[in-house]
Amino acid sequence: MELRDILAMLRHHWVGIALLVTAAVLMAGFVTLTAVPEYRATNSVLVTVVTGDSISDLNQGASFVSRQVKTYAEVARSPKVLDPIIQDLGIRSSARALRSDVQATVKGDIQIIDITVTRPFAREAAAIADAVAAQLATVVEDLSPARADGSPSVQIDSIASAVVPGAPSSPDASRNLALGTVVGLVLGFGWAALRTTLDTKVRTEADVQSLLDVPVLATIGHDPRASGKVPAYLAPKLSTRAEEYRQLRTSLQFVDAAHRPHSIVLTSSRGGEGKSVTSLNLALALAHSGSRVCLVDADLRRPSLAEYLGLEGAAGLTTVLIGKASLDDVLQPVGDDGLQVLTSGRTPPNPSELLGSAPMYDLVASLEERFDLVILDCAPLLPVADAAVLSRLADGVVLVVGCGIVTRDQLTETKQKLEIVGTRPLGIVVNRARRTKRDVRTYGYPTTPGGHEPAHAAPAGSDD
Numbered sequence: 455m456e457l458r459d460i461l462a463m464l465r466h467h468w469v470g471i472a473l474l475v476t477a478a479v480l481m482a483g484f485v486t487l488t489a490v491p492e493y494r495a496t497n498s499v500l501v502t503v504v505t506g507d508s509i510s511d512l513n514q515g516a517s518f519v520s521r522q523v524k525t526y527a528e529v530a531r532s533p534k535v536l537d538p539i540i541q542d543l544g545i546r547s548s549a550r551a552l553r554s555d556v557q558a559t560v561k562g563d564i565q566i567i568d569i570t571v572t573r574p575f576a577r578e579a580a581a582i583a584d585a586v587a588a589q590l591a592t593v594v595e596d597l598s599p600a601r602a603d604g605s606p607s608v609q610i611d612s613i614a615s616a617v618v619p620g621a622p623s624s625p626d627a628s629r630n631l632a633l634g635t636v637v638g639l640v641l642g643f644g645w646a647a648l649r650t651t652l653d654t655k656v657r658t659e660a661d662v663q664s665l666l667d668v669p670v671l672a673t674i675g676h677d678p679r680a681s682g683k684v685p686a687y688l689a690p691k692l693s694t695r696a697e698e699y700r701q702l703r704t705s706l707q708f709v710d711a712a713h714r715p716h717s718i719v720l721t722s723s724r725g726g727e728g729k730s731v732t733s734l735n736l737a738l739a740l741a742h743s744g745s746r747v748c749l750v751d752a753d754l755r756r757p758s759l760a761e762y763l764g765l766e767g768a769a770g771l772t773t774v775l776i777g778k779a780s781l782d783d784v785l786q787p788v789g790d791d792g793l794q795v796l797t798s799g800r801t802p803p804n805p806s807e808l809l810g811s812a813p814m815y816d817l818v819a820s821l822e823e824r825f826d827l828v829i830l831d832c833a834p835l836l837p838v839a840d841a842a843v844l845s846r847l848a849d850g851v852v853l854v855v856g857c858g859i860v861t862r863d864q865l866t867e868t869k870q871k872l873e874i875v876g877t878r879p880l881g882i883v884v885n886r887a888r889r890t891k892r893d894v895r896t897y898g899y900p901t902t903p904g905g906h907e908p909a910h911a912a913p914a915g916s917d918d
Contacts, residue, residue: 463650466657470649471642475635482634483627491622495580496570497587498614501526501594503607526610527558527567529597530590539585543578556586566613576619583616654861659884662855665865671709671852671881672702674732675889694889696739702732702883703739706852709880715849717818717828718880719752721841723868724834727856728885730758733831740827741793748785748825750796752832752844754805757798759831763788770799775813781820794825805833810843818847835868842875850880857886 464471501523529535533549540552557570569586573579591610598608656662659673675698707714720736722729730753737749750771751759760767765786773779774796785794802808809832821828830848832841845851851872855865872879 459650462658463646467642467646467649471639471646474642474645475638478634478638478641479631480634482630482637486625486627486630489625490574492572492574492624493576493579493619494570494572494623495576495583495616495619496568496614497583497612497616499567499569499587499590499610500613501565501567502609502611522608523560523565523567526590526594527560529593530558530567530569530586531556532593535586535589535593538589539582543581543585545578545582552582556582567610571616572623576622580616580618584612587612587615654863655858656855656860656862656865657857657888659887661857661862662865662882662884665862666853666869666879666882668853668879669705669709669881671705671883672698673884673887674698674702674728676857676886699735699739702736703743705881706736713849715827715880716822716825717830717848717850719830719832719841719845719848719851720854721832721851722834722854722856723836723860723864725756725837727834727854727859729834729854730762730831732854732883732885733829734759734762737793737795737829738789738791741789741791744791745826746792746794746824748794748796748821748828749788750821750828750830751798752809752830752840754798754801754808754840755833755838757801759795760797763795765795765797767797768800770797771817772799772802772808774799774817775808775811776802777813781817796821806839806843809840810846814844815847835871836864842871842877845872845875845877851877852881852883853879854883854885857884857888859886 531553536549536552536556539545540547540549545552555572557572559568559570560566561568567590569583569590571579571583571586573582587610591612594608594610595606598606600606656665659670663670675695677695706718709715720729720733730751733749737747740747749759751757752771754772757767759765760770765788769779769784771784773784774781781796784799785796787793788795808814818828818830828848830844832844835841841851853868853872
C-alpha cells in the first residue's frame with residue numbers, strides 16, 4: 455500500500471477512525487473514574503554481613519551477601535514475614551492476598567532491597583512497608599548462621615523509611631487516556647484497512663481508470679438530494695453540476711473528431727448507477743448549445759424518461775417498431791432548445807429481439823439523418839443483452855459508472871462483454887463522485903447558500 459493509498463483510506467474512513475478513538479478514550483476515562491485509587495510506599499533496606507576486619511573476611515562477606523540478597527527479597531514476601539504483620543496491624547487479608555501487594559526488588563548488584571507496598575489507603579501502605587522491613591530483619595537474623603560470639607552474621611537495616619504518599623499511584627489519568635488514544639488509533643486504522651481491503655466497490659475516478667483503459671469524459675458529483683423517486687434537478691444557471699454536464703458535452707464532441715458519432719448508446723453495468731439521468735442531462739446540455747438532439751428511451755425493461763419529464767409514455771419506440779405509429783407521431787419536444795424525446799412505449803415481451811431487429815436499424819438510421827446526435831438510453835449491460843445488441847447499431851457506447859454502486863468485478867465483466875461484441879466504449883462518465891469543498895467552489899460557479907444548486911429544470915441525479 456502506497457502513501458497515496460493510505461491517505462485515501464484515511465480520507466474515506468476518517469469518521470469511523472474518529473469514532474473508535476473517541477470510544478476508546480471515553481472507555482479509558484470511565485475506567486479511570488471508576489477504578490479504586492491505590493497508594494504506593496517504599497522502604498529501602500541495606501543488607502550487610504558482619505565479618506572480621508581482614509580484607510579476606512570482607513570479600514567473603516560481600517560475596518555472600520551478593521549471592522543471598524535476592525533470596526532475602528523473596529523472604530520479604532513469605533508468610534513467615536507477612537503473617538506477624540497481619541496480626542500486628544489488624545489487616546483483613548491472608549498472607550497470600552497481601553503477598554500480591556508487596557514487591558521486593560534488588561537494585562542491580564548492590565546490597566539494597568526496595569520493599570514497595572501498594573494498598574487502597576496511603577497510611578496503610580507506608581505502615582506495611584515499614585513493618586515488612588522490620589520483620590524481614592528479624593527473620594533473616596533467625597535464619598542466618600550465628601557468629602562465634604552468638605551475634606547474627608547478617609544484618610538488615612532500613613536506610614529510607616516509607617513516606618506516606620500524597621497522591622495515588624493509580625489510576626494514572628494521563629497514562630490511561632494516552633493509552634486509550636493509542637488503542638483507538640490502532641483499532642481505527644485496523645478497521646479502516648480491513649474495510650478498504652474488503653471493499654470491492656468502485657469509489658473514485660482513479661479506481662475506474664485502473665480497471666478500464668478508456669478515457670473519462672466527465673466526473674459528475676454526487677447529489678445527496680437525488681433518488682429514484684424524487685430526482686434532483688439541473689440548474690439552468692451557472693452551477694457546479696450544470697458545468698459538469700457541459701464538460702461531458704464538450705468531451706463527447708471531441709472524443710473522436712475524425713469520425714464524429716451520430717448515435718451513442720448510453721448504458722451502465724447494473725441498475726442504479728445514474729445512466730438515465732445522465733442521458734437526459736447530456737441531451738439537455740447538447741440542446742442548449744444549439745445541437746439537434748433526440749433522446750430515445752431504449753430501456754424497454756424499466757423505462758423512466760417519460761415519468762421524469764411528464765411525457766406521454768404509452769406510445770413511443772415500441773409503437774414505431776411494430777408499425778403502429780410513425781416517428782413524427784411519437785416524438786415529443788422538451789424545452790425551447792429543440793430537444794426531441796422518443797419515449798419507450800409499451801413494454802414488449804421480447805426487448806432484445808426488438809432492439810436488434812431491422813426496423814430498429816432503420817429507425818436509428820432515420821434519426822441520424824434528422825438529428826446531429828441520437829442518444830439511446832439503454833438497459834444495463836450485465837443483467838440483460840439489450841445494450842450489447844443495440845451497441846452494434848450505434849456509432850459508440852458511453853458507459854456510466856456509479857461510484858459506490860458497481861463493484862470492480864462487475865466493471866471488469868462489463869468490459870469483457872463489450873469486447874465480445876466488438877465494441878469499445880467511446881468514454882466513461884464517472885457518476886455520483888464525492889465532491890470536496892474545493893471541488894464545489896470552482897472559479898465562476900458558486901453554489902447557492904447552503905452548498906446546493908437551485909433545482910427546477912430537469913432531473914439530474916436519480917439512481918436510474
